[in-house]
Amino acid sequence: MNRQEFVREVSKRKGLSKMRAYRSVNAVMDTIRMALLNGDEVEIGGFGTFAVVTDLKGERIPVFKAGRALKNIINISESEEK
DSSP, rough: OOOHHHHHHHHHTTTTTTHHHHHHHHHHHHHHHHHHHHHOOOOTTTTEEEEEETTTTTTTEEEEEOOOOHHHHHHHHHHHHH
């Protein structure tokens, strides 16, 4: 799913205009981006945590760690497909 498809889905699920959904999605992504640039973690309960780690070369790398609830939902969905 690319950004355009994601915005379309948010628009449909929440009954928002595509422009409003686009602005909302961008606001969330900009907020996460700025928090990471400032050295903060962003923890979204039931979803996961965005953070920045430093690798062996000293490079800062953005990472996402899925939360337990998201992992459980994914695993339940996968077991139902089998």
